[in-house]
Amino acid sequence: MLIAVTGTPGVGKTTVAKLLAEKLGYEYVDLRRFVLERGIGELKYDELEVEVDELAYHVERELKGKRAVLDGHLSHLMPVDLVIVLRAHPKLIGKRLTARGYSREKVGENVEAELVDVILVEALDEHENVIEVDTTGKRPEEVVEEILDLIRSGVKKRVGVVDWSEVYDEIIPYLRLGGE
DSSP: OEEEEEOSTTSOHHHHHHHHHHHHTOEEEEHHHHHHHHTOEEEETTEEEEOHHHHHHHHHHHHTTSOEEEESTTGGGSSOSEEEEEEOOHHHHHHHHHHTTOOHHHHHHHHHHHHTTHHHHHHHHHOSOEEEEEOTTOOHHHHHHHHHHHHHTTOOOBOOOOOGGGGHHHHGGGSOOTTO
């Protein structure tokens, strides 16, 4: 089974994906490294640009039939059996990305994406089996146990877990507002 772990930058994808792969005994696949090792993407200003269709072709060709956890914010666009969409409070995303040195524009872009469910909507457009998990206030081990419990109990779809519409006022400092 191929499992995608996806979400807005700053939700904890890499930590959770590595731990999940370890607990399941699956291969861990960092999609960024996967792209670079195959020369199918291009680094521009520290951002990796890749054709999603080309990446999906390589994932299907090389990983189909294997047991792996794919880590990356494009993983939900790959041919996988299950998508885990990690969510986190947009203010937390803003703080984490600011601490990582992201530009104000990039922080705002990602806080907005989390606020309006961009990755969840994309995942649902591509896949039937989508599980949404709120990571806010949870240790990575707790998140992984929640995912494993859902998988073990046969849950293939769980969405509507978070609604950030009530927190808009808290995240205004992180948003890309006109003229700033």
